[in-house]
Amino acid sequence: MRGLEKFLRGRFAAAAIAVLIGLLVAAIVLIAAGYDPIASFAALITGAFGRPKYITNVFIKATPILLTGVSVAFAFKTGLFNIGAEGQYILGTVLATIVGVKLNLPMPLQVPVVLLSGIAGGAALGAFVGWLKARFGIHEVITSIMCNWIAFYLCNFVVMSNTFHKPNSQSALPVNPSSYTMILGSWKKSEAGKEFLAGMPWLREVLLKTDLNAGFIIAVLVAVLISWVLTRTKLGYELRAVGFNRDAARFSGISVESNIVLSMLIAGGISGFAGALAITGTSPHTITLLAAMEGYGFNGMSVAFIAGCAPIGCIPASIMFAALIYGGMSVQQALGVPSDIINITIGTIVFFTALPGIAPYFADKIKQRREAKELANGTKAGEA
Amino acid sequence: MDSFILLLSITLMYSTPLVFGALGGVISERSGVTNIGIEGMMVIGAIAAAAGSYFTGNPWIGFLMAGICGAIVALLHAVASVSFAADQTISGVAINLLAPGIALFACRQLFEGAAMSPIAPKLPGVVHGHMSLNVTTLIALIFAAIMWFVLYKTKWGLRIRAVGEHPQAADTLGIDVYKVRYACVLISGMFAGFGGASMTIAIISQFTQTAISGHGFIAMAAVIFGKWHPFGAYGACLLFGFTQALVILLGGGDFVVPSQILSMLPYAMTIIVLVLFVGRSVAPKADGVPYVKGSR
Amino acid sequence: MEVSSDYAVQMHGIVKRFGAYTALDHVDLDVRKQTVHAILGENGAGKTTLMNILYGLYQADEGDIFMGGEKATITNPTEAIKHGIGMVHQHFMLVENFTVTENIILGDEVCGAVGVLDMRKAREEVMALVDEYGFDVDPDAKIEDITVGMQQRVEILKALYRGAEVLILDEPTAVLTPQEIEKLIEIMHDLIAKGKTIIIITHKLKEIMQSADECSIIRRGVYMGVVDVKNSSETELASKMVGRNVNLTVEKTPAHPGDVMLEIRGLTVKDERGIEQVRELNLDVRAGEIVGIAGIDGNGQQELVDAITNLAHSESGTIKMKGIELTNKTPRNTFEAGVATIPSDRHRWGLVLPFAVSENTVLERHVDTEFGSGITLDYAKLREYTRELIKRFDIRPDGCEDERMSGLSGGNQQKAIIARMVSSEPDLLIAFQPTRGLDVGAIEFVHKTLIAERDRGTAILLISFELDEVMDVSDTIAVIYHGKIVGTFPQGTVDENQLGLLMAGGELK
Numbered sequence A: 001m002r003g004l005e006k007f008l009r010g011r012f013a014a015a016a017i018a019v020l021i022g023l024l025v026a027a028i029v030l031i032a033a034g035y036d037p038i039a040s041f042a043a044l045i046t047g048a049f050g051r052p053k054y055i056t057n058v059f060i061k062a063t064p065i066l067l068t069g070v071s072v073a074f075a076f077k078t079g080l081f082n083i084g085a086e087g088q089y090i091l092g093t094v095l096a097t098i099v100g101v102k103l104n105l106p107m108p109l110q111v112p113v114v115l116l117s118g119i120a121g122g123a124a125l126g127a128f129v130g131w132l133k134a135r136f137g138i139h140e141v142i143t144s145i146m147c148n149w150i151a152f153y154l155c156n157f158v159v160m161s162n163t164f165h166k167p168n169s170q171s172a173l174p175v176n177p178s179s180y181t182m183i184l185g186s187w188k189k190s191e192a193g194k195e196f197l198a199g200m201p202w203l204r205e206v207l208l209k210t211d212l213n214a215g216f217i218i219a220v221l222v223a224v225l226i227s228w229v230l231t232r233t234k235l236g237y238e239l240r241a242v243g244f245n246r247d248a249a250r251f252s253g254i255s256v257e258s259n260i261v262l263s264m265l266i267a268g269g270i271s272g273f274a275g276a277l278a279i280t281g282t283s284p285h286t287i288t289l290l291a292a293m294e295g296y297g298f299n300g301m302s303v304a305f306i307a308g309c310a311p312i313g314c315i316p317a318s319i320m321f322a323a324l325i326y327g328g329m330s331v332q333q334a335l336g337v338p339s340d341i342i343n344i345t346i347g348t349i350v351f352f353t354a355l356p357g358i359a360p361y362f363a364d365k366i367k368q369r370r371e372a373k374e375l376a377n378g379t380k381a382g383e384a
Numbered sequence B: 001m002d003s004f005i006l007l008l009s010i011t012l013m014y015s016t017p018l019v020f021g022a023l024g025g026v027i028s029e030r031s032g033v034t035n036i037g038i039e040g041m042m043v044i045g046a047i048a049a050a051a052g053s054y055f056t057g058n059p060w061i062g063f064l065m066a067g068i069c070g071a072i073v074a075l076l077h078a079v080a081s082v083s084f085a086a087d088q089t090i091s092g093v094a095i096n097l098l099a100p101g102i103a104l105f106a107c108r109q110l111f112e113g114a115a116m117s118p119i120a121p122k123l124p125g126v127v128h129g130h131m132s133l134n135v136t137t138l139i140a141l142i143f144a145a146i147m148w149f150v151l152y153k154t155k156w157g158l159r160i161r162a163v164g165e166h167p168q169a170a171d172t173l174g175i176d177v178y179k180v181r182y183a184c185v186l187i188s189g190m191f192a193g194f195g196g197a198s199m200t201i202a203i204i205s206q207f208t209q210t211a212i213s214g215h216g217f218i219a220m221a222a223v224i225f226g227k228w229h230p231f232g233a234y235g236a237c238l239l240f241g242f243t244q245a246l247v248i249l250l251g252g253g254d255f256v257v258p259s260q261i262l263s264m265l266p267y268a269m270t271i272i273v274l275v276l277f278v279g280r281s282v283a284p285k286a287d288g289v290p291y292v293k294g295s296r
Numbered sequence C: 001m002e003v004s005s006d007y008a009v010q011m012h013g014i015v016k017r018f019g020a021y022t023a024l025d026h027v028d029l030d031v032r033k034q035t036v037h038a039i040l041g042e043n044g045a046g047k048t049t050l051m052n053i054l055y056g057l058y059q060a061d062e063g064d065i066f067m068g069g070e071k072a073t074i075t076n077p078t079e080a081i082k083h084g085i086g087m088v089h090q091h092f093m094l095v096e097n098f099t100v101t102e103n104i105i106l107g108d109e110v111c112g113a114v115g116v117l118d119m120r121k122a123r124e125e126v127m128a129l130v131d132e133y134g135f136d137v138d139p140d141a142k143i144e145d146i147t148v149g150m151q152q153r154v155e156i157l158k159a160l161y162r163g164a165e166v167l168i169l170d171e172p173t174a175v176l177t178p179q180e181i182e183k184l185i186e187i188m189h190d191l192i193a194k195g196k197t198i199i200i201i202t203h204k205l206k207e208i209m210q211s212a213d214e215c216s217i218i219r220r221g222v223y224m225g226v227v228d229v230k231n232s233s234e235t236e237l238a239s240k241m242v243g244r245n246v247n248l249t250v251e252k253t254p255a256h257p258g259d260v261m262l263e264i265r266g267l268t269v270k271d272e273r274g275i276e277q278v279r280e281l282n283l284d285v286r287a288g289e290i291v292g293i294a295g296i297d298g299n300g301q302q303e304l305v306d307a308i309t310n311l312a313h314s315e316s317g318t319i320k321m322k323g324i325e326l327t328n329k330t331p332r333n334t335f336e337a338g339v340a341t342i343p344s345d346r347h348r349w350g351l352v353l354p355f356a357v358s359e360n361t362v363l364e365r366h367v368d369t370e371f372g373s374g375i376t377l378d379y380a381k382l383r384e385y386t387r388e389l390i391k392r393f394d395i396r397p398d399g400c401e402d403e404r405m406s407g408l409s410g411g412n413q414q415k416a417i418i419a420r421m422v423s424s425e426p427d428l429l430i431a432f433q434p435t436r437g438l439d440v441g442a443i444e445f446v447h448k449t450l451i452a453e454r455d456r457g458t459a460i461l462l463i464s465f466e467l468d469e470v471m472d473v474s475d476t477i478a479v480i481y482h483g484k485i486v487g488t489f490p491q492g493t494v495d496e497n498q499l500g501l502l503m504a505g506g507e508l509k
Helices: A002-009 A013-032 A037-049 A052-077 A085-102 A107-136 A140-160 A191-198 A201-208 A215-232 A234-244 A246-251 A256-281 A296-306 A314-335 A340-353 A358-383 B002-030 B038-056 B059-083 B088-110 B135-153 B155-165 B167-172 B177-203 B215-225 B230-252 B259-263 B265-280 C047-054 C077-082 C100-105 C119-133 C148-161 C178-193 C205-211 C234-242 C301-308 C331-336 C346-350 C379-392 C410-422 C440-455 C467-473 C496-503
Strands: B125-127 C007-018 C021-032 C036-040 C062-067 C070-072 C085-088 C166-170 C197-202 C214-219 C222-228 C260-270 C276-286 C290-294 C314-321 C339-342 C428-432 C459-464 C476-481 C484-490
Touching: A002 A013, A002 A358, A013 A037, A013 A296, A013 A340, A037 A052, A037 A314, A052 A085, A052 A201, A052 A215, A052 A234, A052 A256, A052 A296, A052 A314, A085 A107, A085 A140, A085 A256, A085 A296, A107 A140, A107 A256, A107 B265, A140 B215, A140 B259, A140 B265, A191 A201, A215 A234, A215 A256, A215 A314, A234 A246, A234 A256, A246 A256, A246 C346, A256 A296, A296 A314, A296 A340, A296 B088, A314 A340, A340 B088, B002 B038, B002 B135, B002 B155, B002 B177, B002 B215, B002 B230, B038 B059, B038 B088, B038 B177, B038 B215, B059 B088, B059 B177, B125 B135, B135 B155, B135 B177, B135 B230, B155 B167, B155 B177, B167 B177, B177 B215, B215 B230, B215 B265, B230 B259, B230 B265, B259 B265, C007 C047, C007 C197, C021 C036, C021 C047, C021 C062, C021 C197, C021 C214, C036 C047, C036 C178, C036 C205, C036 C234, C047 C166, C047 C197, C077 C085, C085 C148, C100 C119, C100 C148, C119 C148, C119 C178, C148 C178, C178 C197, C178 C205, C178 C496, C197 C205, C205 C234, C214 C234, C222 C234, C234 C440, C260 C301, C260 C459, C276 C290, C276 C301, C276 C314, C276 C459, C276 C484, C290 C440, C290 C467, C290 C496, C301 C314, C301 C339, C301 C428, C301 C459, C331 C339, C339 C410, C346 C410, C379 C410, C410 C440, C428 C440, C440 C459, C440 C467, C459 C467, C467 C496, C476 C496
Parallel strands: C021 C222, C036 C197, C036 C214, C085 C166, C166 C197, C290 C459, C290 C476, C339 C428, C428 C459
Antiparallel strands: C007 C021, C007 C062, C062 C070, C214 C222, C260 C276, C260 C314, C476 C484
């Protein structure tokens, strides 16, 4: 019990408890709805890690939510709530698509230009929200949500516009192939590639049956870079000072307003980057008509909170959530369980990460019980 | 004249879910708890109302169920923000993540895997002819009046406002800050639930995935614009309802503006209104600040 | 002490622990009926904790409470109120945008049917109380519009409205002018005459001598005994409170003022609500002198400091530092012009509490190349620099550079701010309420540091609501009233009553 108590006071306890409770709630809901939770979890795990293709897809799924997660985590460390990652992501996809369709440069130029367009889209939206907060003091959560919906309809507008609409479809025109960021994208489909891969079934599956792309590696680098900025640079120092205590920062000569805008600009840029990488790295390499929010930004929030808003912590957290989401689809296929169960699980996890006191609370309970026991034993020993 | 009346009645109709949401926001924030989860509670109300009305055939039962289910979800927020002194923004956001999940899961469970409910019986209209109004519009107005009376004319209101402004002061006078806040958050969830119901069994007659799309957040903006006053919030909701009515009216006509751009109007309007009015409106002092006994 | 009905309140063997920390260790208190009983102790000694236990806000871990000789269990404020206890907290427990009447009846409302407020009747009841005790309070005024002295009377009325027989006043004079203090003492004696009992919590010796009959002393949570005030002296009380002989006077040599450093002419500053808080103010501060600003809180001190530090916009007038224009520039410009400021509220303005101590020491100076040449911040250098400051200013615990600032005691947090400001070697040091909430030892340290800085040739602007502090430390005393300097005096040429009169808007004959 002492070990457990120590763990509960440690830094990973809150996350572990939240995940545990999330899975528990999911199990209860499943039982109540008449499904077999054990079979569901088994299907989930097989669906996420059962084949090389699945594992690869988990990492592909993890890419955007790692970036939106880092975006939310970064903003949170500077005292801002970037609930607008969703809209910034969408705007990133929209701008990457527009530029990727209209522009056709050689690949070494095309890829950076398309990615930068997406970053710029997200950054602009983020900076707008930051400016509204710095200049007018409007809570970023409300404006972010409004911006999410504006980006949502803007995306649909672009999809349906004469210039970009792909006839007889629900999507826009795909970007030019020079924008693609898949690993060995053209080689793997060439005769030489096919021949080479024929003898390596594992690699063949990973490369040919998925959109394996450079995104995850780039996202990891971004997480490391952001962590470095926050903890090792003067910029990060100022941003964190503003985040912790705006008044003291202003008092000591740090410009609060420009730091708020800058922080949201960076956060928005990261989310926009996520959107751009999704366009360049995965099929159908374009935006489609949105019926509802796709949740890349919201899942990023879950990633950030479970990681305690540490950018590096977002890496494992994003893999976990990607496994949940991707594996969750198999649960629906295999057992007919609505995949919304995953959203319930994720929502529950975030809810419990919001309770900072919960792990220490359980630790105190254990301690109390132990002390009561010790006291009881002690008294007995004393009597004897 | 006819088009004016049409515009007015559509405005009233579309402002109704917002009014309920905003009243929920007012009561919660007046007691010192920020409730960003209004949106999620409205979603839960939306599915509960549609399901209740569909299965019982009685829309009033659906309406009541919406209120009850909204309050149940609000209980989560109350536990987190009042008992555990959690970050109220995170807790509210979590509810907004959780609620659509629950709503859709329930929807698929109840309606054979569909992401929308079948057509359910609607609540009755109160005025007919050109100016058709649903009964929920009337209920919203009555609730706004009741809330005003309770907040400003009764001892309960005095206590709620005191708890939202200066919880320590209330505590030293023997007022149970936690109880007041729990009650207000639960009522807030109930109102949000009604708001969801007035979308799915009054405006439209079924639950869909986008029935509630940002309404809870627009309602929160209305709370700020309305200076945390029931009638102020009501007025603000009329304005936002008007922009939604415009979307409906203009979207049906032969206007050059594409419908997707029109659909942005309510959201853009919300930002504009906030820019113009946020600095002039002062929140309750302890809004969003968890109360921990014994700390000063 | 025996339990008897001669005593209004008796608390015996009270123990209160917060985690591992023992705030009160077997403290006794025996308050005779119809007397003024003072509880004396330093900041953090446990006085307020003891009273919060009596008022039911905390529960004691051990010990008993007796009211009029009967054992009493008080687990919440409602029960305390039932036992006839009323408490006026140091930070007033008033809802600012409520009226006086609403604040008084809150929680014990006058109602008609089903909880509907009867404000007319409530107002009558409040008026009756106001008349009975002769308080000058308007029942319809909003709290935010009335003076601090009046707010205090509203707090007393709140207790009387609930039928309080025992009134606890927590540091009641902290925010009052000498004249208001006199009035309060009058009110206290009047209440005693009407049969009430008063417990007053304070660390100010003079007031105890003026107002109290008996005085119980607590030192670091330990009960030091009770003293009959008539047969005691300030020095005796002080040494019992601190545990050593304390020098109550501030020692310093005459000042040698040099050039004018800070020059303010015709300064007008408005607050957030657009009301002029500083009006046409003129002020000079010279190198090597301490100018102290005496005044009641809310007379423009905050806005004056905000204008100099460029946190607030100046409507008109000029602020010059060494002849360089500083009006309506940025806080950064102010700092770079050689102005360092010790803020009034260290938690709000002075520190980033979740930051490490070392991170806090360079809030202004992190941009210097000394702490990293490029975009990176040299954390190793930061630690080394902080270690030096910790030694030089005796910040405890030693080696706390990596600790979070929130973990330090109030006195050491204040030392950290002073270390940060003094080490920037400013030409002007503004000290705004520099000793607020500190114990005697820390106060001595702050005063000595200010004087040492003065002797180094720094111009010092001291702004304090504690008149004694201004009178003891300053070389020149300026009185601020309604945003204007209404009088300037060399130290020793003016007495407390004259200053008090000016602070309250009166005129010297």
